[in-house]
Amino acid sequence: MHEWMADNSHTPHIVVDTSVDGVSVPMEHVKDGKIILNISESAAHNLKLTNDGVSFRARFSGVPFDVWVPMQSILGIYARETGQGMIFSHDAETADHIEPPELSTDIEETRSRPHLTIVK
Numbered sequence: 402m403h404e405w406m407a408d409n410s411h412t413p414h415i416v417v418d419t420s421v422d423g424v425s426v427p428m429e430h431v432k433d434g435k436i437i438l439n440i441s442e443s444a445a446h447n448l449k450l451t452n453d454g455v456s457f458r459a460r461f462s463g464v465p466f467d468v469w470v471p472m473q474s475i476l477g478i479y480a481r482e483t484g485q486g487m488i489f490s491h492d493a494e495t496a497d498h499i500e501p502p503e504l505s506t507d508i509e510e511t512r513s514r515p516h517l518t519i520v521k
Contacts, residue, residue, distance in 0.1 A: 444459055
């Protein structure tokens with residue numbers, strides 16, 4: 402998904418459950434136990450996508466931070482421009498109950514709320 406979004410000039414964002422053990426993100430940017438991370442090449446430096454997780458270095462409010470997100474903490478991925486993407490679930494029974502978090506009030510008003518769709 403990340404590669405497809407980048408190839409189509411979209412900005413990939415991931416939704417992360419910060420309550421999962423091992424998540425390393427700036428906690429001051431967490432809202433309702435979740436954080437939305439821009440993983441585009443221009444925002445996520447040294448981006449590594451592996452079967453274990455996602456790691457990169459980014460700036461949050463001008464301060465550099467090394468991010469580590471275990472794969473089981475990633476709730477979904479979507480393109481900022483279209484809101485289209487995928488929600489991931491490790492438990493099929495709870496997949497229908499995952500709600501995408503609302504965008505931070507710090508994000509420009511012109512951006513629309515993501516419209517994630519469950520793909521089975």
